[in-house]
Amino acid sequence: MPVASLYLLSLTTSATTFLHALRTTRTILLSSRPRHIIIHPTILDPAILTTTPWDLLILIQPPSSPNTPPIPPPLHSLIKTQYHLTIGIPSNLLTTYATRNASLQHSAPSIPLTGSLDHARRNNPNPSAQTLDLSPFLLSFMDELTLQHPGPVTMLNLLHFHHPDGKKRYYQYGQAFIPVAGKRGGNAKIVGNVVKPKSASDAAMGPVEVDSRGDWSRKEEEWWNEISIVHYPSIRHFCDMLAGEDYQEINERFRVAAFEGYVFVVYDRVGGGRGGGGGGGGGEALIVELVCEIVLVMGVVTF
Numbered sequence: 001m002p003v004a005s006l007y008l009l010s011l012t013t014s015a016t017t018f019l020h021a022l023r024t025t026r027t028i029l030l031s032s033r034p035r036h037i038i039i040h041p042t043i044l045d046p047a048i049l050t051t052t053p054w055d056l057l058i059l060i061q062p063p064s065s066p067n068t069p070p071i072p073p074p075l076h077s078l079i080k081t082q083y084h085l086t087i088g089i090p091s092n093l094l095t096t097y098a099t100r101n102a103s104l105q106h107s108a109p110s111i112p113l114t115g116s117l118d119h120a121r122r123n124n125p126n127p128s129a130q131t132l133d134l135s136p137f138l139l140s141f142m143d144e145l146t147l148q149h150p151g152p153v154t155m156l157n158l159l160h161f162h163h164p165d166g167k168k169r170y171y172q173y174g175q176a177f178i179p180v181a182g183k184r185g186g187n188a189k190i191v192g193n194v195v196k197p198k199s200a201s202d203a204a205m206g207p208v209e210v211d212s213r214g215d216w217s218r219k220e221e222e223w224w225n226e227i228s229i230v231h232y233p234s235i236r237h238f239c240d241m242l243a244g245e246d247y248q249e250i251n252e253r254f255r256v257a258a259f260e261g262y263v264f265v266v267y268d269r270v271g272g273g274r275g276g277g278g279g280g281g282g283g284e285a286l287i288v289e290l291v292c293e294i295v296l297v298m299g300v301v302t303f
Helices: 015-022 046-051 073-078 091-110 116-121 136-148 166-182 235-243 245-254
Strands: 003-011 027-039 056-061 079-088 153-161 187-195 226-232 287-296
Touching: 003 015, 015 027, 015 056, 015 073, 027 091, 027 136, 027 153, 046 079, 073 079, 091 187, 116 235, 136 235, 153 166, 153 235, 166 187, 166 226, 166 245, 226 235, 235 245
Parallel strands: none
Antiparallel strands: 003 056, 003 079, 027 056, 027 287, 079 187, 153 226, 153 287, 187 226
């Protein structure tokens, strides 16, 4: 499975300048501007993820040379803070990404809302976005972003599963999610597993860049396990999905029932997060941690 490097970056220069320099030597698969955190992490790296003013999200295809870092050393001085994951992505998703993404962008204006959002705005929404319900805070962000950019948005999901069953159960959620999101034009355009970068002992020469897990020997189940990057035709389409009875049915079945008992941000005693099971009985949390970030896709700002 091919690997790619995912970075959140806080820069000393503009995103445009940084990307222009990076593109001279690297292949950039995706570049977006982070705009808003919907679900905050509480276990894995909450300080850096939630307090850093991120300027750029990029997904970089690794250089052909195994000992070449994803970001060239001369550009490191332009980075104030970084958060880095190495992602294994199925080759068919990588080879078809550009075509699929262009098609999603092109079709976005033609995708209608279902009416669920308008119905929800006439009622009192749930007061917390941590459950992925339509909260007043999220509605306020939706209105603000729509004025600036009514077009497509991308959501980055960072997933930390409870082992050993979390990933399997999350797959069940994903299968139920596909038609519900698809009705609103939602599409998981990239999914991948978080993998360890090679260790320094694997390098033929020179140091090897380690990702933001810190200690290379850290167990894989103790850090992020999977990512997904999901397209929506607009922030309103995303909120229309959250407001829909069809989504709330799978939300309650796979997520809310799993949240009774622990602090809300995606872990609980029954089956936290998107990977929760059938909503009843005992068992361990299936997703320990989930971070969702809305990011502005390319085309909104020309990089």
